[in-house]
Amino acid sequence: MRGRREAARTRCLRSSAARAGPGMAENRPPGPQATALVYDEDMTRVRLLWDDPECAIEGPERLTATYARLCHRGLAQRCVRLPAREATEEELQLVHSPEYVAVVKGTQTMSKEELQALAQQYDAVYFHPSTFPCARMAVGATLQLVDAVLTGAVGNGMALVRPPGHHSQRDAANGFCVFNNVAIAAEHAKRRHGLQRILIVDWDIHHGQGTQGVFENDPSVLYFSWHRYEHQSFWPRLRESDYDVVGQGPGRGFTVNVPWNKVGMKNADYVSVFLHVLLPLAIEFDPQLVLVSAGFDSGIGDPEGQMQATPECFAHLTLLLLPLAQGRLCAVLEGGYHLQSLAECVCLTLQTLLGDPVPALSGDPAPCLSSLESIQNVRAAHAPHWASLRHEDTGPVLNPSTWHGDGGHPPLGAQSIGTTERRGPLLDKFLSCPPAPPHTGIGLAAPDSAASLNLPPDILQEEGVTLSKEEAAMWSRLDSAFTQDQALGKLLALLDEILTGQVRAGIAMSPTVSAAMAVAVCRGLSCGVQRLLCVAIGDLDIPEDLRDNGRVLLLNMGGKDHPEASPFPSCICLSGHEATEPGTFLLALTSLILPVAYSFRPELVLVALGPGCGLRTLDMELLTRLLQGPAGGRMLLLLQNSELPLVEALAWALAGRALPCTLGPFPPASPKQALVVTRLCRQRQLDWPMLQVSVT
Ligand code: Q9C
Ligand code: ZN
Numbered sequence: 001m002r003g004r005r006e007a008a009r010t011r012c013l014r015s016s017a018a019r020a021g022p023g024m025a026e027n028r029p030p031g032p033q034a035t036a037l038v039y040d041e042d043m044t045r046v047r048l049l050w051d052d053p054e055c056a057i058e059g060p061e062r063l064t065a066t067y068a069r070l071c072h073r074g075l076a077q078r079c080v081r082l083p084a085r086e087a088t089e090e091e092l093q094l095v096h097s098p099e100y101v102a103v104v105k106g107t108q109t110m111s112k113e114e115l116q117a118l119a120q121q122y123d124a125v126y127f128h129p130s131t132f133p134c135a136r137m138a139v140g141a142t143l144q145l146v147d148a149v150l151t152g153a154v155g156n157g158m159a160l161v162r163p164p165g166h167h168s169q170r171d172a173a174n175g176f177c178v179f180n181n182v183a184i185a186a187e188h189a190k191r192r193h194g195l196q197r198i199l200i201v202d203w204d205i206h207h208g209q210g211t212q213g214v215f216e217n218d219p220s221v222l223y224f225s226w227h228r229y230e231h232q233s234f235w236p237r238l239r240e241s242d243y244d245v246v247g248q249g250p251g252r253g254f255t256v257n258v259p260w261n262k263v264g265m266k267n268a269d270y271v272s273v274f275l276h277v278l279l280p281l282a283i284e285f286d287p288q289l290v291l292v293s294a295g296f297d298s299g300i301g302d303p304e305g306q307m308q309a310t311p312e313c314f315a316h317l318t319l320l321l322l323p324l325a326q327g328r329l330c331a332v333l334e335g336g337y338h339l340q341s342l343a344e345c346v347c348l349t350l351q352t353l354l355g356d357p358v359p360a361l362s363g364d365p366a367p368c369l370s371s372l373e374s375i376q377n378v379r380a381a382h383a384p385h386w387a388s389l390r391h392e393d394t395g396p397v398l399n400p401s402t403w404h405g406d407g408g409h410p411p412l413g414a415q416s417i418g419t420t421e422r423r424g425p426l427l428d429k430f431l432s433c434p435p436a437p438p439h440t441g442i443g444l445a446a447p448d449s450a451a452s453l454n455l456p457p458d459i460l461q462e463e464g465v466t467l468s469k470e471e472a473a474m475w476s477r478l479d480s481a482f483t484q485d486q487a488l489g490k491l492l493a494l495l496d497e498i499l500t501g502q503v504r505a506g507i508a509m510s511p512t513v514s515a516a517m518a519v520a521v522c523r524g525l526s527c528g529v530q531r532l533l534c535v536a537i538g539d540l541d542i543p544e545d546l547r548d549n550g551r552v553l554l555l556n557m558g559g560k561d562h563p564e565a566s567p568f569p570s571c572i573c574l575s576g577h578e579a580t581e582p583g584t585f586l587l588a589l590t591s592l593i594l595p596v597a598y599s600f601r602p603e604l605v606l607v608a609l610g611p612g613c614g615l616r617t618l619d620m621e622l623l624t625r626l627l628q629g630p631a632g633g634r635m636l637l638l639l640q641n642s643e644l645p646l647v648e649a650l651a652w653a654l655a656g657r658a659l660p661c662t663l664g665p666f667p668p669a670s671p672k673q674a675l676v677v678t679r680l681c682r683q684r685q686l687d688w689p690m691l692q693v694s695v696t
Contacts (some may be wrong), residue, residue: 007313009165012276013206014121015091015099015689018345022661025581028080028215028421028569030076030080030153030154031070031152031153031154031155031408032078032152032154032155032592032658033155033355033657033658034077034079034150034153034154034155035078035080035083035154035155035156035157035158035350035353035354035355036079036080036081036082036145036146036149036153036154036156036157036158037070037076037079037080037082037157037158037159037350038081038082038084038141038142038144038158038159038160039063039067039076039081039084039141039159039269040083040084040141040143040680042133042134042137043084043131043134043137043138043141043160043162043689044060044063044064044133044162044454044541045060045128045634046060046126046128046130046134046162046163046199047059048126048128049112049115049116049128050112050116050126051456052126053386054124054199055124055125055126055176056164057304057337058126058128058163058164058176058335058337060162060668061339062162062336062337062339062446063160063162063333065339065340065342065343066160066317066336066339066342066343066353067160067344068343068348069343069344069346070202070346070348070350075160075268075348075350075354077250077348077353078189078354079157079158079350080148080153080154080157080442081146081198081366082141082144082148082154083155084140084144084159085137085140085141085143085279086136086137086139087136087137087139087140087143087179087184089101089105090186091139091140091143092139092179092184094184094187094188094191095170095179095180095183095184095187095214095464096168096170096171096179096184096589097170097171099171100170100171100172100429104127104131104132104178104179105132106622107127107128107131107132108125108129108131108132108578109129110127111158115127115128115129115477117331122147122172122174122460123174123175123236124167124175124176125173125174125175125176125177125178127173127265128177129485131163131166131178131589133302134162134163134177135163137161138159138162138163138164138165138178138179138181139179139181139184140160141159141160141181141184142159142161142165142181142182142184142185142330142332142400143176143184143185143188144159144183145157145158145159145287145330145332146188146189146193146291146330146513147184147565148332149328149329149521150189150195150328152194153657155195155328155329156322156327156328156329156330156331156353156658157329157353157469158294158330158332158346158349158350158353159181159330159331159332160335160346161181161332161333162333163176163177163178163179163332164181164204164295164333164335164526165177165178165179165180165181165182165210165211165293165332165334166180166181166183166204166206166208166210166211166293166295166334167206167208167209167210167236168181168210168229168374169179169185169209169210169213169214170213170214172210172235174209174398175206175235175236176335176563177210179281179333179655180210180214181209182200182202182208182211182291182293182332182334183210183211183214183215184655185330185332185670186198186215186221186291187214188513189291189383189491190220190221190287191507192641194545195220195277195288195289195290196220196288197285197286197287197288197289198220198221198222198224198287198288198289198290199224199282199285199287199289199290199291199325199582200215200220200221200222200223200224200290200291200292200324201224201278201282201291201292201293201319201321202223202224202225202226202227202292202293202295203226203270203292203293203294203295203298203314204227204293204294204296204297204298204335204336205226205227205228205260205295205297205298205304205305205335205548206227206235206236206295206304206335206336206421206426207225207227207229207236207238207241207257207384208223208225208227208299208334209238209240209241209292209582209584211223211225211293212225212240212255212257215251215254215255216248216249216251216424217245217248217249217250217251218250218251218254218531219251219253219254220252220495221252221254222256222281222282222287223247223254223255223256223258223370224256224258224272224277224278224281224282225256225258225293225441226257226258226260226273227258227259227260228240228260228263228305228306228307228498229241229242229256229259229260230260230261230262230263230331231259232260233557234381235325240331241257241259241440242257242259242350243257243258243259243378243381243396244372244377244378244381244396245257245535246381246382246385249646251589252382252385252387253382253386253441254559255376256277256278256281256378256382258273258277258374258375258378258580259374260307260340260371261368261370261373261374261400261402261407262368262370262402262408262409262410262559263305263306263372263406263408264306264307264308264368264408265307265308265368265371265408265409266307266308266309266363266364266368266409266663267308267309267310267312267313267316267362267540268294268360268363268364268366268367268598268689269309269316269362269367269368269409270298270309270313270370271316271317271320271690272311272367272371272372272375272595272690272692273371273374273375274316274317274320275362275590275591275594275595275598275690276379276468276595276693277375277378277379277382278376278390279320279590280386280389280451280586280587281382281386281388281389281436281588282321282324283324283388283586283590283662283664284386284387284388284664284668285340286324286663286664286665287324287325287662288325288328288662289325289328289330290321290324290325290328290329290330290573291330291332292318292321292329292332293332294331294332294334294346294349295333295336296314296333296336296337296341296342296346297334297337297338298334299313299314299336299341299342299344300338300341300343301338301340301341302335302336302337302338302342302490303337303338304337304342305369306334306628308409310362310363311319311341311344311347311348312348312358312359312360312361312362313344313361314348314352315348315349315351315358315359316358316361316629317349317350318331318348318349318352318353318358319352319358319625319626319628320629320631322352322625322658323625323626323659324621324662324663324664325615325662326658326660326661326662327658327659328612328658329353329616331350331353333346342356344665348555353653354656355656355657356440356656357504357505357628357632357633357656357696358628358632358633359632360460360601360628360630360664361598361601361630362628363532365598365599365600365601365690365693366409366599366689366690367689367690368408368409369401369402369406369407369408369695370407370408372401372692372693372694372695373397373400373401373402373407373695375692375693375694376394376396376397376694376695377396377397377504378696379392379394379693380392380394380395380396380489380696381396381667383589387668388586388587388668390668390674391669391675391678392678392693394693394694394696397537397694397695401695403562412689415617416532416562422619431693438640440458440504440633441458441459441460441502441503441504441656442456442459442460442503442504442505442506442651442655442676443459443460443461443462443490443494443498443503444459444460444461444494444506444647444651445462445464445474445487445493445494445506445507445508445511446455446461446462446490446507446508446509446644447486447487447590447641447644448460448645448679449644450602450644450647453644453647453648453651454648455648455651455652456652456655456657458653458655459651459655460497460503460692462490462493462497462506463490463493463495464486464490464493465489465490465492465493466489466643467492475488479512479514479515481511481512482510482511482515482516482519485511486546486570487508487509487510487511487516487518487641488510491508491510491516491520492519492523492524494506494508494636495508495520495523495524495527496527498567498604498625498634498636499524499527499604504633504634505588505628505634505635505636506635506636506637506654507636507637507638507639507647507650507651507654508520508636508637508638508639509639509641509643509644509647510640510641511639511640511641512610512640513538513540513609513610513611513638513639513640514541514552514608514610516539516608516638517534517536517541517543517606517638518543520542520606520636520638521534521543521546521606522554523625524604524606524642525549525551525552529603529604530551530553530596530603531551531553531600531601531604532552532602532603532604532605532606533552533553533555533591533597533600533602533604533605533606533627533630533631534553534554534555534605534606535555535557535560535597535605535607536550536554536555536556536559536608536610537556537557537558537559537580537607537608537609537610537613537614537615537620537623538557538558538559538609538610538613538614539558539559539560539613540556540559540608540610542554542556542559542565542571542615547564547565547570547571548568548570549570550570552570553570553572553596553600553602554570554571554572554574555572555573555592555593555596555597556571556572556573556574556575557573557579557580557585557588557593558575558576558577558579558580558613558615558618559573559575559610560575561573561575561576566576569684569687572592572596572669572684574588574592574676574680576678577614577615578593578670578673579673580613580614580615580619581590581614581669581673582607582616582666582667583621583666583667583668583669583670583673584669584670584673584674584677585615585619586619586622586663586666586669586672587668587669587677588677589622589623589626589673591677591678591681591693592677592680592681592691593623593627594626594627594629595675595681595688595690596632596684596688596690596691597627597630597631598629598630598690598691599631599687599688599690599691600630600688601630602630602631603631603634603635604631604635604636605627605628605630605631605635605637606635606636606637607623607624607627607635607636607637607638608638609637609638609639609640609643609646610640611640611642611643611674617649618659618660618663619663620646620649620650621649621650621652621653621659621660622663624637624650624653624654625653625659628654635653635654637642637650645664661686681693
């Protein structure tokens with residue numbers, strides 16, 4: 001198939017950039033599209049001077065190994081480099097007491113014995129004569145990043161810092177942390193930039209009890225943390241890390257704790273918590289800035305976390321956060337003690353910040369019983385505080401079955417996981433370099449008038465192919481208008497390019513979206529696609545012969561009722577125009593569409609947007625961004641010819657550009673609509689395991 005079409009095709013490259021693979025892409029100039037990286041070798045100076053097995057894992061090679069890999073992958077070179085600086089004492093005092101700052105300042109001239117004695121006053125901390133300048137620089141690097149993002153000098157970025165920060169408290173060092181980098185940055189964003197809503201996502205595997213304490217009364221900072229807990233038996237063994245601790249006073253509801261009561265949590269557990277806990281709240285909160293306490297001790301192989309999330313999971317977590325706050329996301333390194341896992345996880349995070357497609361998520365898409373208990377519990381605890389959870393009628397788990405015995409994932413083979421030095425074959429597999437996708441280009445099959453649009457530079461306009469008589473006849477039963485003009489030829493050409501990996505994704509315009517959808521599905525199947533997800537928005541025909549095809553999953557939102565299709569597990573319909581209202585749509589996106597998509601693990605996602613489908617442009621952009629996760633970026637968008645103005649917005653969304661505005665506020669789904677969505681999720685959760693939010 002490929003050769004014949006190839007010969008008939010000419011391509012129009014709008015720019016030579018289309019030929020650049022992800023590793024070769026140009027360094028973007030500073031500006032809201034750019035990604036910043038802050039790193040300074042000075043932060044490698046601090047190190048442990050005495051024997052302490054507990055602290056030995058926090059060493060300078062964490063930064064050097066990570067930075068070396070970023071350079072090796074060509075990722076560091078694509079970032080705007082920001083200089084780090086030492087934070088002022090005034091800035092430190094945004095969170096810390098003057099007395100505590102003075103104590104840390106005093107360590108510069110201390111002897112080894114004095115340093116050791118001081119460290120003993122705190123839990124799991126060491127000091128070094130360079131601790132004060134390094135910790136000040138870790139704060140300063142974080143502030144440099146936040147300032148660059150909030151002034152629009154860059155769109156997002158990452159700071160590689162040591163020492164980490166999230167355990168540090170107003171008056172105390174704790175858990176390798178000296179000053180609370182992220183908490184200070186949040187206070188700085190409030191005071192110096194006037195921000196009113198900041199989201200902190202703490203995906204480090206330890207509870208950032210320091211950060212939680214700073215903001216427990218503060219409704220302007222939504223603090224989310226998941227952490228290894230094991231029913232309070234894991235460090236720091238605090239009661240205040242449990243799911244029912246939700247903040248105090250005006251801050252009630254703005255602290256979100258997800259305890260992991262088993263080790264061995266996997267990609268599906270992490271993504272489920274994002275979809276069913278963090279995202280609904282974060283979308284409702286509508287932050288102006290997202291700070292990530294980006295610890296990678298939650299990644300596979302880490303000796304502290306003992307979890308099993310693979311590096312690409314962090315690409316998905318990042319992708320899921322990028323629609324918030326117009327993409328203003330600052331990732332700040334916290335923990336991460338398996339050097340190769342750490343370096344690889346950082347690469348996948350930064351790659352996603354740079355706008356590269358995310359690799360498909362590996363592993364079984366079913367969360368384990370223990371993580372479902374945590375999800376159920378934290379949703380029940382927060383239902384009183386958040387409209388997006390209010391319709392839930394499920395309470396907390398009364399008899400947690402995972403207190404003893406099973407409920408988690410079976411552990412990796414004993415040889416496979418463990419210390420920084422010893423690695424088994426399984427871990428090697430996850431940490432070996434993932435091959436870069438050959439092309440990241442976007443294809444466009446559109447009428448020639450599209451040439452006047454403001455499109456991303458690397459877009460490739462299909463010239464189409466002339467169809468053979470037989471081929472034209474084969475499709476003509478669908479829609480005569482479609483087969484007469486060039487649209488069909490262009491659509492087929494584009495789809496072939498996506499399936500052969502010549503472009504990653506694309507947009508196809510046509511006179512009739514229903515016909516284009518039928519063609520694309522048939523063509524995809526005949527080309528051997530094993531799992532094709534088709535998300536159809538608006539009143540579109542669902543081809544009858546596809547309702548029971550095990551290789552196609554159809555999700556229809558906002559169309560007519562299709563009672564005849566509903567018995568099929570591969571046909572999910574949320575009918576009526578209310579389904580595309582912002583509140584209902586956003587609820588359905590996080591609770592239904594994305595969980596189904598991640599459960600299905602499609603090789604290709606088709607998104608068909610019917611004419612006047614009812615979605616706001618912003619919601620279409622959001623859908624376009626997020627549905628690139630489940631299929632590793634392979635997506636074909638189908639649009640009606642008359643919707644030409646949409647092409648611009650959606651092409652940029654496909655190309656990885658941040659959303660043009662924040663998501664909210666919007667009226668929540670009506671109780672009736674929320675019930676319809678919830679009922680559908682419960683009906684389908686046996687087929688699609690990521691839909692589950694409870695153990696009952
Ligand atoms: N065996 C960060 O990841 N040791 N800090 C716990 C449990 C302290 C971790 C001992 C771990 C501190 C930033
Ligand atoms: Zn940690």
